[in-house]
Amino acid sequence: MKGFGKLLMVLEAFFGGFYVAVTRNLFVPMLVYSGYSLQILSLVTLAAASVSILASYLIYRKPEIVGFKVKYKLLFFHTLERFFWLSLPLMLGNPNLMIVAYTIAQTITIPVGVLVTVAIFSQYDEADFIDLVVKRTAASSSASILGMVFSTYLTAEFLAPESYFIAYLSSTLIGLVSTAVLIPYKIPLNTDVQTEVNISEEVEVKKINTFILFACMMVGSNILGLAWSPFLKSLNAPVYIAVGLSLAGSVGGTVGPYLWKGYRQYLIAIAANVIVTSSVMFITLPQLHLILSFMASMTFIGVNLIATSIYARYVKVLGMVKASMFLTSANAFGLFIASFITSFVTNEPTTAIIFSTIFRLLALSIALLAIPETAVVSTPTAYEFGRVVYSSSVLGYTFAVETSKSTIKFTVEVLALTFLLMVLYFIYRIAGLIVGV
Amino acid sequence: MAFLNEILAELNDILHEVISLFPKLALVILIFAISLILIKYVDKLIRWLVKISKLEEFVKGILPGGLRIPISYVFSILANSGVLITATALAIRIFVPEYTQLYREALDYLARIASVIVISLIFIFGLDALIRSVKLEKKLDSFLLMITFLLILAVLIDLTALSTETKSALDFGIAIGMGLAIGAFAVWLFFSEHLTMTRSSEAINKN
Numbered sequence: 062m063k064g065f066g067k068l069l070m071v072l073e074a075f076f077g078g079f080y081v082a083v084t085r086n087l088f089v090p091m092l093v094y095s096g097y098s099l100q101i102l103s104l105v106t107l108a109a110a111s112v113s114i115l116a117s118y119l120i121y122r123k124p125e126i127v128g129f130k131v132k133y134k135l136l137f138f139h140t141l142e143r144f145f146w147l148s149l150p151l152m153l154g155n156p157n158l159m160i161v162a163y164t165i166a167q168t169i170t171i172p173v174g175v176l177v178t179v180a181i182f183s184q185y186d187e188a189d190f191i192d193l194v195v196k197r198t199a200a201s202s203s204a205s206i207l208g209m210v211f212s213t214y215l216t217a218e219f220l221a222p223e224s225y226f227i228a229y230l231s232s233t234l235i236g237l238v239s240t241a242v243l244i245p246y247k248i249p250l251n252t253d254v255q256t257e258v259n260i261s262e263e264v265e266v267k268k269i270n271t272f273i274l275f276a277c278m279m280v281g282s283n284i285l286g287l288a289w290s291p292f293l294k295s296l297n298a299p300v301y302i303a304v305g306l307s308l309a310g311s312v313g314g315t316v317g318p319y320l321w322k323g324y325r326q327y328l329i330a331i332a333a334n335v336i337v338t339s340s341v342m343f344i345t346l347p348q349l350h351l352i353l354s355f356m357a358s359m360t361f362i363g364v365n366l367i368a369t370s371i372y373a374r375y376v377k378v379l380g381m382v383k384a385s386m387f388l389t390s391a392n393a394f395g396l397f398i399a400s401f402i403t404s405f406v407t408n409e410p411t412t413a414i415i416f417s418t419i420f421r422l423l424a425l426s427i428a429l430l431a432i433p434e435t436a437v438v439s440t441p442t443a444y445e446f447g448r449v450v451y452s453s454s455v456l457g458y459t460f461a462v463e464t465s466k467s468t469i470k471f472t473v474e475v476l477a478l479t480f481l482l483m484v485l486y487f488i489y490r491i492a493g494l495i496v497g498v
Numbered sequence: 499m500a501f502l503n504e505i506l507a508e509l510n511d512i513l514h515e516v517i518s519l520f521p522k523l524a525l526v527i528l529i530f531a532i533s534l535i536l537i538k539y540v541d542k543l544i545r546w547l548v549k550i551s552k553l554e555e556f557v558k559g560i561l562p563g564g565l566r567i568p569i570s571y572v573f574s575i576l577a578n579s580g581v582l583i584t585a586t587a588l589a590i591r592i593f594v595p596e597y598t599q600l601y602r603e604a605l606d607y608l609a610r611i612a613s614v615i616v617i618s619l620i621f622i623f624g625l626d627a628l629i630r631s632v633k634l635e636k637k638l639d640s641f642l643l644m645i646t647f648l649l650i651l652a653v654l655i656d657l658t659a660l661s662t663e664t665k666s667a668l669d670f671g672i673a674i675g676m677g678l679a680i681g682a683f684a685v686w687l688f689f690s691e692h693l694t695m696t697r698s699s700e701a702i703n704k705n
Contacts, residue, residue: 477551481544481573488540488580496587496602 066184067193069246071200073177073239078201080236082208083228084146086307087216088163091225095153103404108160109167110397116171117390124382127175131183132248135176139240142169147233150225171389178385180248187373194369195318198362202314208232209308263444264378266451267371270431272387273454275368277424278331279395280402281417282361285338287403288413289350295410298347309351313358321363324370328428328435330363335425339418342411364424367435526589533585540577545570561627579612614657618650641683648676 092102120126127134145166152159181193215228260268290303321330337357344350368391372384379387402416428435431450436443548554548570557565565572583605590601625646629639652672655665 474551477547478553481547481551481553484540484543484547485573485576485580488577488584492580492584492587495584495591496605497598 066246067189067196069242070181070193071196072242073246074197075200075204076235076239076242078204079208079211080143080146080232080239081201082205082307082311083212083232084149084236086205086209087212087225087228088149090216091150091153091221092159094221097156097159101156103400105160105163106396107400107404109164110393110400112164112168113171113393114390114397116168117386117393120172120175121383121386121390124380124386127172127179128382131176131179132243132246134172135180135248136240136243138169138172138176139243140237142166142173143233143236143240145169146236147229150222150229153222153225167393171393174389175382175385178388179381180243180246182373182376182381182385183249184247187370187376190373191366191370194366198318198365199315202311202317202358205311206308206315209311260378264375266444266447267432268375268379268387269451269454270427270447271368271371272391273450274424274427274432275364275387275391276394276398277420277427278334278361278364279391280398281338281395281420281424283392283395283399284402284413284417284420285341285357287399288410288417289341289354292341292410292414293347293350296345296347298350302347302350305351306354309354310358313355313360314362317359317362318366320359321366324367324434327363327367327370328437330360331367331421331425331428334360334363335418335421338414338421342414364428367428367432371432371434522592525592529585529588529592533581537578537581540581541574544573544577548573561630565623566626610657614650614653617653621646621649641679645676645679648672648679 089102092105097105145162148162149159149166152162181190185193211231212228215224218224219227289306293303293306317330321327334357337353337360341350341353344353368388372379372388376384403413407413407416427450429437431443431447433440433443433447436446438446553569557569587598587601590597625642628642652669655668655672658665660668
């Protein structure tokens with residue numbers, strides 16, 4: 062039965078991978094070729110990332126939102142996500158609607174991600190979970206190769222916007238197959254949404270530090286994703302190289318999961334990833350970038366596996382929802398910081414790649430020093446380093462939350478006052494109109 | 499009999515007039531009914547917005563003890579007056595459209611009265627807040643009350659039906675009076691101690 066469940070989950074990742082590859086990879090070119098400026102693009106991703114973080118925070122604070130009737134919720138959000146992504150090509154004419162629709166579509170991926178992880182956690186232990194993650198990543202990457210070939214063929218064969226409609230509609234239908242695959246998958250009606258009452262300091266520190274490590278890698282990955290194509294353009298690389306980056310990345314993603322086994326190798330993968338990222342800006346031969354993209358994806362899986370292993374180990378203490386939340390929200394967090402950096406700090410590709418390298422170096426340092434499983438220093442020293450990283454991040458988090466809270470409170474107050482004055486103005490404007498003053 | 503017929507005809511005319519007025523009357527009643535419902539909800543909305551915007555706390559932060567009347571009440575009065583003005587204007591337009599101009603003029607005069615009331619309220623509340631925040635002594639309190647009264651008197655003159663010359667003469671008089679009062683008060687405030695000391699030293703020398 063466990064084998065059947067694994068098969069269903071791998072099939073879900075396969076069909077879902079195809080749908081994700083088409084809808085996500087076509088999204089930015091679709092906007093660019095429909096005349097959207099870089100500023101609107103950044104706004105679109107920034108808005109989506111901000112709301113996704115809020116959604117993550119909400120689920121983290123109230124895990125019971127996704128904790129009950131998991132299967133129904135999973136099927137509902139899984140289907141809803143596909144329909145919202147399908148609606149995006151219809152919003153092309155209206156940028157404001159596009160921001161709203163994309164934000165909703167991107168936000169729904171958070172509960173979907175959490176619910177899928179909860180569904181796996183509820184059935185499998187640590188070893189099976191990692192095994193399943195490896196297989197799902199490979200299946201998803203191989204399907205995304207097909208997805209990319211499919212979307213490239215469609216955009217070459219049909220004119221826009223028909224090609225977008227065909228691509229989104231057909232990938233949604235395949236995406237719905239992945240939803241249908243989940244119907245026979247067995248999930249308990251209620252899951253363990255326990256809040257961490259008796260969590261030890263060791264687990265608390267590890268939980269936060271693993272998230273920081275994962276999030277730093279995600280920031281680096283998202284920045285690189287945004288800056289790589291413009292960098293290739295500055296090298297006068299032909300367009301097929303830019304298109305081929307994703308394809309090479311997908312091939313790397315298919316091979317990667319089977320290469321790394323055990324914490325030591327995961328660490329080597331992260332170190333190799335840092336070297337690959339930093340070498341992007343030094344290699345001027347465009348064709349070599351395809352190999353870099355292949356290697357970047359192949360090594361990136363290392364951090365994914367570290368985070369998965371650690372959260373899978375502590376899932377009983379953290380609760381399934383919170384453990385899933387940490388794994389899912391790291392990408393939203395990474396996308397938010399990456400969009401922020403590329404929107405407001407720099408839009409120069411080389412500087413952006415430097416930022417990406419810095420974030421990945423930071424992640425590598427955390428893995429080398431502050432996470433006992435991967436640390437090169439002795440375990441007590443790693444705990445000490447871990448505590449330092451933990452306390453600085455918690456301090457930063459508290460400051461950020463408090464500042465955001467007071468800013469939001471003040472904004473609401475000002476909005477209420479403005480609305481109050483608007484009501485009065487409206488009443489007297491109507492009175493003036495009728496009296497004829 | 500002719501007299502009776504005449505009365506009946508008159509009664510008939512009046513009845514016709516009343517019947518023809520009925521739709522207008524119904525419409526006006528409807529307008530006022532809607533206005534009253536609207537006032538109820540606008541009132542709730544305003545109270546909620548004032549609560550959310552924390553305007554009361556903001557005013558209390560500036561003026562110790564806050565205003566004598568709640569701010570939500572002030573905003574409610576303003577909004578309700580607006581709704582009532584609109585409803586009345588609509589009623590006049592339906593019933594007696596020829597009086598629209600007269601209503602406009604009446605409103606103009608009402609606006610002047612309202613502005614005098616508002617200015618007077620600002621003077622009174624301003625003085626009240628000043629006395630509470632600075633904790634002035636009794637004499638100063640009475641002096642400020644007198645100045646407030648003179649200021650209110652000055653704006654009230656504008657509402658009277660007196661000639662322009664008389665109004666300006668009265669305003670001029672009040673202004674001179676206020677100036678002299680403030681001057682005398684300033685002399686007392688800054689030099690009272692010195693004058694008292696001089697007088698007492700003179701008295702000692704005489705003795």
